[in-house]
Amino acid sequence: xxxxxxxxxxxxxxxxxxxxxxxxxxxxxxxxxxxxxxxxxxxxxxxxxxxxxxxxxxxxxxxxxxxxxxxxxxxxxxxxxxxxxxxxxxxxxxxxxxxxxxxxxxxxxxxxxxxxxxxxxxxxxxxxxxxxxxxxxxxxxxxxxxxxxxx
Numbered sequence: 001x002x003x004x005x006x007x008x009x010x011x012x013x014x015x016x017x018x019x020x021x022x023x024x025x026x027x028x029x030x031x032x033x034x035x036x037x038x039x040x041x042x043x044x045x046x047x048x049x050x051x052x053x054x055x056x057x058x059x060x061x062x063x064x065x066x067x068x069x070x071x072x073x074x075x076x077x078x079x080x081x082x083x084x085x086x087x088x089x090x091x092x093x094x095x096x097x098x099x100x101x102x103x104x105x106x107x108x109x110x111x112x113x114x115x116x117x118x119x120x121x122x123x124x125x126x127x128x129x130x131x132x133x134x135x136x137x138x139x140x141x142x143x144x145x146x147x148x149x150x151x
Contacts, residue, residue, distance in 0.1 A: 011133075021110045029103055034058075038066060039092070039100045042076065046089040075099060 019033065026036045037056060041047065047055075053063035067090050070076040075096035081087035092100065118126065 017114075018111070021107060025103060025106045025110060028106070029099060031103070035066060035070065036103065038070065039075070039096065039103065042090065042092050043097070043100050046079075046081070046091040048087065048089055052090065070096070 022036055023033055026033055031039070034056065038052065041052065041055065049063050049067060050060055052058075052067075053060045056063065058066075067076055067078070071078070073095075074093055076090055077093050078088050078090055081089050115123065
């Protein structure tokens with residue numbers, strides 16, 4: 001019978017494995033794990049700096065610094081919200097989107113040996129179980145759920 005310790009161990013091992021892949025691939029593209037997370041969040045949306053900071057558990061000043069560095073690299077930019085011109089949002093540039101796609105392809109290739117062992121039904125079950133286990137808390141409501149690392 002599976003115990004709570006078995007579940008915890010499996011989750012921690014999985015986290016270490018995936019974090020290792022993300023860290024290695026991020027490093028190959030001169031991106032930290034946090035920068036990868038920002039690209040993942042912004043791949044298909046715009047967001048306020050304060051919302052990104054809340055979602056990632058960072059101070060607003062730290063988040064602003066991350067965005068400034070990504071902006072200098074040409075990956076992100078700031079602009080007014082099209083519906084409320086008083087609100088400034090951050091979003092990806094074409095260069096940022098292109099880099100995000102390359103990183104996503106690299107991540108997919110790196111994780112393929114593990115995920116290719118599962119048949120389609122097992123993959124569906126895995127996604128469903130992980131979605132249930134990691135249901136969003138109120139802390140993460142500031143930014144819509146990210147369903148893939150990058151896109």
